[in-house]
Amino acid sequence: MLRTTTLRKVLLISLLVLWSTSQAGIVSAGIVATDTISFTRITTGAIVNDATASSSGACWGDYDDDGYLDLFVANWRGENNFLYHNNGDGGFTKVTTGAIVNDHGWSWGCTWGDYDNDGFLDLFVSNDGGGNFLYHNEGGTTFTRVSTGPIAEDGGNCYGAAWVDYDDDGWLDLFVARHTNADNLLYHNLGNGTFERVTEGDIVHDGGYSVSASPGDYDDDGCVDLFVGNVNDQDNLLYHNNCDGTFTKITVSPIATDGGSSATSNWVDYDNDQDLDLFVGNIDFQDSFLYRNNGSTGFTRVLTGAIVTDGNVHDSAWADLDNDGDTDPYMGPVEGNHRLYRNNGGGIFVPVSGVPVVEDSSSQIGIWGDYDNDGDLDLFVTSNELGRNSLYRNETVGSHWINVRLVGTASNWSAIGARVTVVTTINGVLVRQIREVSGSTGGFGQDSLNAEFGLGDAVRAGADRLAR
Numbered sequence: 001m002l003r004t005t006t007l008r009k010v011l012l013i014s015l016l017v018l019w020s021t022s023q024a025g026i027v028s029a030g031i032v033a034t035d036t037i038s039f040t041r042i043t044t045g046a047i048v049n050d051a052t053a054s055s056s057g058a059c060w061g062d063y064d065d066d067g068y069l070d071l072f073v074a075n076w077r078g079e080n081n082f083l084y085h086n087n088g089d090g091g092f093t094k095v096t097t098g099a100i101v102n103d104h105g106w107s108w109g110c111t112w113g114d115y116d117n118d119g120f121l122d123l124f125v126s127n128d129g130g131g132n133f134l135y136h137n138e139g140g141t142t143f144t145r146v147s148t149g150p151i152a153e154d155g156g157n158c159y160g161a162a163w164v165d166y167d168d169d170g171w172l173d174l175f176v177a178r179h180t181n182a183d184n185l186l187y188h189n190l191g192n193g194t195f196e197r198v199t200e201g202d203i204v205h206d207g208g209y210s211v212s213a214s215p216g217d218y219d220d221d222g223c224v225d226l227f228v229g230n231v232n233d234q235d236n237l238l239y240h241n242n243c244d245g246t247f248t249k250i251t252v253s254p255i256a257t258d259g260g261s262s263a264t265s266n267w268v269d270y271d272n273d274q275d276l277d278l279f280v281g282n283i284d285f286q287d288s289f290l291y292r293n294n295g296s297t298g299f300t301r302v303l304t305g306a307i308v309t310d311g312n313v314h315d316s317a318w319a320d321l322d323n324d325g326d327t328d329p330y331m332g333p334v335e336g337n338h339r340l341y342r343n344n345g346g347g348i349f350v351p352v353s354g355v356p357v358v359e360d361s362s363s364q365i366g367i368w369g370d371y372d373n374d375g376d377l378d379l380f381v382t383s384n385e386l387g388r389n390s391l392y393r394n395e396t397v398g399s400h401w402i403n404v405r406l407v408g409t410a411s412n413w414s415a416i417g418a419r420v421t422v423v424t425t426i427n428g429v430l431v432r433q434i435r436e437v438s439g440s441t442g443g444f445g446q447d448s449l450n451a452e453f454g455l456g457d458a459v460r461a462g463a464d465r466l467a468r
Contacts, residue, residue: 030375030401037322037342038395039379041356046094047071047084047380053389054079055382059446060369061112061121062086064140069371069448072100073382073389074107074125081107081125090372090393100135100143107133109444113163114413115172116193121414121449124151126158126176136193150197156182160212160443164224165189165412167245172412175203177210177228177443184210184228202249208234212443216267216276216436217241217419218293224417227255229262229280229443236262236280254301255280255291262289263314264442269293269434270318270327270343274421276436281313283334288313292347307331307341307349317441319368319377323399323454325426325433330379332363338381357381362388367441369448375401377452382445400455406437414439414449426456 042048057074064070068086075081083101084092095101106128112121120137127133134151135143146152157179163172171189178184186204187195198204203226212229219225223241230236238256239247250256255278264281271277271292278299280289288308291299302308307329315332322328326343333339338360340352352358357379364382371378376394383389402422406415419436435451455461 036396036398037340037352037355038397039355039357039392040395041360042391042393045092047092048389048391049387050082050094050389051387052079053082053382054384054386055082055364055389056107056384057109057126057365057444058367058380058382059110059112059123059441060367060371060380060448061123061446062449063112063121063123063137065120066140068373069369071371071380072110072112072123072125074110074444076106076108076128076384078104078106080104086371098143099145103133103145105130105133108159109161111161111163111439111446112414112449113172113174113416113439115163115174115189117171117408117413119413124161124163124174126161128157128159128179129155131155132158132176149194151187151195154185154197156180156185158185159210160229160440162213162215162226163414163416163439164215164226165417166215166224166226166241166247168223168243168411170408170411172414172416172439175213175215175226177213179209179211181207181209183207184213201247203239203247206237206249208237210237211263212265213440214265214267214278214443215417215438215440216278217417218267218276218278220275227265227267227278227280229265231261231263231283233259233261233284235259253299255289255299258289258301260286260289264316264444266316266318266329266442267436267438268318268327268329271347272326272345272431272433274432274434276434279307279316279318279329281316281331281442283312283314285312285334287311302347305347305349306351310339315363315365315442315444317366317368317379317445317447319447319452320454321368321377321394322396323376323401323456325399325424325431325454325456330357330366330368332366332381337361338363338366357392360390365442365445367445367447370403370450370452375403377448400458402453402455402461404451404453405449406451416449418451420451422453422455422461424455424458424461426458431456
């Protein structure tokens with residue numbers, strides 16, 4: 001496994017793309033062959049046929065550490081939530097015992113993270129009233145619901161959430177976005193299995209109709225910053241991490257002054273210039289926001305192109321769906337069919353048609369993860385209509401790939417906040433791609449915690465790992 005050491009130490013790993021392992025860690029790699037995007041909708045199994053599923057958030061996470069991604073699905077309307085164990089053969093088994101699938105709640109979001117660094121992923125689930133859920137993983141087999149401490153005792157209308165080690169002490173902290181004009185929540189991990197609620201700073205006193213929480217190191221200083229999306233035409237919130245355990249609220253950036261009804265957000269380097277750009281999806285039939293990171297000069301809002309003018313988006317998730325070296329977005333609109341856009345480079349995005357993903361509707365939250373370990377990223381989409389959750393297996397072939405799993409030693413075990421940079425030559429052009437392991441996707445869900453890269457026609461890559 002790739003093991004982190006200390007903050008910002010750089011390790012260069014030379015990888016032959018067709019290798020399956022590396023001395024530095026678990027590195028899955030391969031070639032998968034045409035350029036045609038193809039998905040198959042899975043129609044069998046409880047994962048897509050649970051009649052009581054009326055779902056919101058979902059998150060991929062290998063909770064039993066067997067090398068295959070399992071799936072948690074947050075159910076609302078006071079129903080039980082769902083946990084599906086990956087059998088490693090393309091199928092899943094529904095878990096039916098334990099509090100994690102028998103606690104009734106109006107659950108919206110979820111995020112996996114090993115908050116006590118014992119080597120197994122724990123789970124936080126946000127609820128719209130009635131208190132949130134925190135589950136401790138007991139060795140990859142069962143979960144115990146934590147019943148004491150501020151995370152378990154605080155209530156409110158909680159939506160998006162994210163694990164993040166904001167003070168870089170090696171322990172995962174937790175941010176929770178609260179709706180209905182309530183202050184947001186930040187919990188500091190004390191390193192002994194307990195948390196304290198942070199009560200000072202703008203980050204916990206700004207209030208608002210907050211729904212999404214997206215951490216990302218946008219200025220590449222080694223400290224994870226935070227974007228919070230607000231609805232009801234309130235200004236969004238951007239907090240710069242001061243690298244001393246505190247945050248400064250940014251007030252002069254267009255990110256913080258454009259307003260909007262922003263239901264989803266993603267930090268992503270869509271132009272491969274090694275800094276994180278920001279996508280923000282708006283509801284209420286508003287255009288989306290795409291902010292290009294200009295480095296030391298701030299952000300520029302992109303005003304043209306289908307991914308911003310199509311608008312009315314309540315969910316988004318980015319991944320290199322065709323393994324060509326450019327990151328592509330999925331979007332869940334408020335009305336109509338799901339959307340996929342192919343990133344053709346140069347800031348050009350082309351809508352994808354003719355695949356099951358975009359022929360279906362009733363979307364809530366979409367998350368990417370390679371559940372069958374074949375090198376291309378598959379998509380799970382929840383629905384708030386009973387029994388209509390969807391799993392799409394990616395059948396796209398034509399490009400090389402490399403998927404890296406990070407495990408922290410001096411940092412948090414989940415490696416949330418770590419950044420990996422892969423350098424290679426694709427179609428004769430030198431390309432540097434970055435991925436940050438994140439505790440949140442879009443705001444309500446979570447992609448795989450692996451760092452996954454498409455490499456096009458490359459046969460060798462170098463990986464700069466910036467450990468956090």
